[in-house]
Amino acid sequence: ARFEMAQLAYRQGAGAIAEIMIPKLLSPATIQTRPELVQRVRTMIEGNQISGIAGDLMAMAERPDSRPLLTQISCPIQIIVGELDLPTPPADARLMAERIPDARLAVIPGAGHLSNLEQPELFNEAIRSFGSNLTR
Structure with a gap:
């Protein structure tokens, strides 16, 4: 396509x-x-x-399928997906989060692929929450 x-x-x-x-x-x-x-x-x-x-x-x-490499990610990751995201559906984001050892998943209600534009407050809160939970 x-x-x-x-x-x-x-x-x-x-x-x-x-x-x-x-x-x-x-x-x-x-x-x-x-x-x-x-x-x-x-x-x-x-x-x-x-x-x-x-x-x-x-x-x-x-591009090659890089999903097999997800298990090799060794740093904390925040995955953010819109509840109504079509290019990267929440189910795909969940699979990514399950494969990355230290991943967090945030699903933005009512948003599509551009959740940062559609729901900026919720998107920013997901980033803030993730950042505040990181240890130095």
Whole structure:
């Protein structure tokens, strides 16, 4: 699918990618009630060069599966996922957290993939809580 998206970017431009990606990146409620955030995300996507968008998509399509390496992470990790995240569903985030020895998982209610933009207070609280529990 990412190769097809890269081809679409070259054929139809960043606007076409934004139309496809926004419903995957933001929760339905955000799309319906926060047009300013939808426009902000659209502007971010459309502000990228087509070669960059296509290159990123192709790199993601070709990257090796690094999940087997998760058990080798030896530092505390905070995984943050939106409850309604489509690109990285909460179930995938839970599997990551289970495989990383010292991982914490925070699921942000009502948020999609861009939980830091949709629910910044909850996202920031997850970061603060994680940081305050680290030992020096």
